[in-house]
Amino acid sequence: MKYSPKDYALALSKSLEKSKDEKHLISNFLRVIRKNGDQRKFPKILEAFKKTETKKNGGSHIKVEFARETKEGQIKSITKQFSPKDWVETSLNPSLIAGVRVTFDGERELDNSLSRKIHKLFN
16 A cells, blocks of 8 residues: 555654654654655655644645745845744746745635736736
8 A cells, every 4th residue: 555645643642742762763663664665755744743743733835936036135134023833945036027926725725926917917
């Protein structure tokens, strides 16, 4: 039976709640992934685990996309605006043309990009 990255993430999260020996548990977890032939899924498993843990701790997954290279100081200034419980991910997205787009938990979006403004203007 094949398991989704979310299944693996939930299993790891629940196991870590009960375990006292985290190192041994994680070692066994990685062995199971290898045994099932799901090594290629590991990046997605890790991302799903981060999302699961963030939600469990009362935070949100926040993705901040910039249209252009941004100075480290500006990125830090923006990420400080969110709760320490939040998982803030930043990336470069040239298709925005200019501006920034912020996505909260993959559901809500604040789009202050030139791309959206042009699209809105002509549609």
